Amino acid sequence: MSTKKVYLEMIAFLESHKDSKISDVLKMEEFKDIIVAKKNSNTILKDENGKVFAIFCWYHKQWELLSEVEYGSKASHHSGFNTMCKIGVNKWTKAQSVAKSEKSKLLDLVASGELDPKDISSRLDEIENQRNKVDMKDAPKGSKEEPKLK
Numbered sequence: 223m224s225t226k227k228v229y230l231e232m233i234a235f236l237e238s239h240k241d242s243k244i245s246d247v248l249k250m251e252e253f254k255d256i257i258v259a260k261k262n263s264n265t266i267l268k269d270e271n272g273k274v275f276a277i278f279c280w281y282h283k284q285w286e287l288l289s290e291v292e293y294g295s296k297a298s299h300h301s302g303f304n305t306m307c308k309i310g311v312n313k314w315t316k317a318q319s320v321a322k323s324e325k326s327k328l329l330d331l332v333a334s335g336e337l338d339p340k341d342i343s344s345r346l347d348e349i350e351n352q353r354n355k356v357d358m359k360d361a362p363k364g365s366k367e368e369p370k371l372k
Contacts, residue, residue, distance in 0.1 A: 224350065225350075230354060231256050232253075232256050232257065235252060235253060235256055264278075265277060265278040265280070265301075265305065266278070266300075266301040266303070267285075267368065267369065267371070269371050270371075274288060274301050274302070274303060275287065275288055275289070275369075275371060276288065276368075276369045277291075277293060277301065277303055277305070277307075279291075279305075279306055279307045279310050279362075279364065280305040280306045280310070281306040281307070281309075281310025281311070281313060281314050281356065282306075282307065282309075282310050282356065282358065282361050282362070282364055283356065283366075284361075284364030284365055284366055285364055285365045285366070285367065285368055285369050286307055286362055286363075286364040287369060288303075290362065290363060291307045291309075291362040291363075291364070292307060292308045292309075293306075293307050293308065294308055294311065307362055309360060309361065309362060313356075313357050317352075317353050317354075317355075317357075318353065320352075320353070321349050321350070321352070321353035324349045324352075325346065325349055328342055328345060328346070
């Protein structure tokens with residue numbers, strides 16, 4: 223079973239504080255930052271002519287200027303662009319492929335006796351954690367802050 227992406231950050235936070243009391247966790251600023259709705263959920267910025275000049279890359283979690291970073295087109299998105307830069311799309315796609323391959327090998331490992339069936343769950347967790355890691359190597363130049371139109 224996979225976890226919805228919107229909950230991954232909260233789950234990671236809760237797992238890192240699993241020995242804490244719920245009342246303590248609820249008071250933590252980091253927890254509040256995760257659960258509070260973001261003020262600006264806009265992922266594209268347009269200039270005064272309505273032309274997109276920056277996109278918040280879903281993969282790298284940073285703002286990237288279209289003048290500096292290549293984005294593929296996506297007709298079904300309101301911006302006309304993909305939600306990830308081309309580098310991010312390639313890395314995300316590869317991670318999905320590797321995870322699928324690793325998951326399919328588990329049954330063979332159990333059948334050959336190399337993996338105990340009770341260890342499948344922890345192996346699936348390892349595969350999922352690896353799949354969700356963001357590879358920032360070769361990441362395009364970006365910013366956590368919204369860029370201003372020059």
